[in-house]
């Protein structure tokens with residue numbers, strides 16, 4: 001039997017990496033071996049991945065040496081950063097650098113960098129349609145990822161840039177789900193106007209990433225993914241159908257969204273405004289059809305809702 005190709009997965013106990021580890025472990029060909037990277041190999045989530053057949057190793061992306069060791073002997077490396085754990089673009093950039101250097105030192109043959117657009121290419125800091133945040137960003141958690149792309153290119157790595165999309169799981173875990181208004185009616189509030197938002201079931205990101213690892217011809221390419229592109233009104237209609245209650249779409253302005261006051265509200269307000277104002281560009285690089293080729297199990301929003309509606313806090 002030929003040796004399995006090891007894919008080292010950063011963020012393995014999380015949304016993106018977890019989906020990838022589960023996809024590798026479920027692959028009947030057995031051509032790949034998942035190496036799940038976590039800071040705590042004894043956590044319940046880490047043990048669950050080991051039970052599926054993943055090798056579980058300890059490393060921290062803040063510690064370049066530990067990531068270097070975790071990538072040794074790997075064929076592939078899935079690299080992702082965790083903006084919402086620290087809200088620091090600079091830290092994200094440093095973590096991306098650690099992973100790029102580790103992949104280079106280990107001679108990894110296919111790297112996936114989970115990235116997003118540097119929005120400043122379309123909205124320069126001088127563009128006052130949205131405020132500049134943290135002194136030099138428009139959408140900090142996008143810009144720092146996009147700005148880090150060059151770290152992988154400069155290291156001469158065989159990299160695929162995976163442009164992810166809005167997780168529908170945010171409706172469960174990010175407090176964005178339907179909320180009851182003063183009038184007793186449920187609504188979702190987004191500053192998207194009548195524009196379509198590319199979204200995806202978080203679990204499908206890892207499955208698409210596995211599809212990328214199975215296609216070395218995607219090395220050097222930018223690959224955008226989404227499960228469906230929907231307007232706020234279309235998502236509200238799907239919520240209504242799935243939940244059996246009326247859910248409306250409440251369109252708010254980006255200014256109102258930025259003023260919601262929760263941590264990251266300004267960043268997300270700018271993000272939605274970017275997706276609204278540059279709908280054409282943002283959607284063009286996230287083909288649902290191509291995503292389904294990478295991952296035939298790709299969920300539509302209705303399918304995701306059918307599986308997850310019980311977890312919505314109503």
Ligand SMILES: NC(=O)c1ccc[n+]([C@@H]2O[C@H](COP(=O)([O-])OP(=O)(O)OC[C@H]3O[C@@H](n4cnc5c(N)ncnc54)[C@H](OP(=O)(O)O)[C@@H]3O)[C@@H](O)[C@H]2O)c1
Pocket residue numbers: 010011012013014015016017037038039040043046059060061062080081082083084085141164165166167168170
């Ligand atoms: N929410 C969205 O709609 C959306 C859309 C597109 C992109 N994103 C991006 O997705 C990224 C987060 O990915 P995710 O959602 O998969 O993350 P996640 O579900 O929050 O999981 C992160 C996992 O990574 C591990 N981790 C955290 N800090 C680490 C460190 N210093 N070293 C090693 N491992 C660490 C943690 O595992 P252990 O505790 O086991 O170590 C955790 O389980 C963010 O940068 C965000 O901007 C989000």
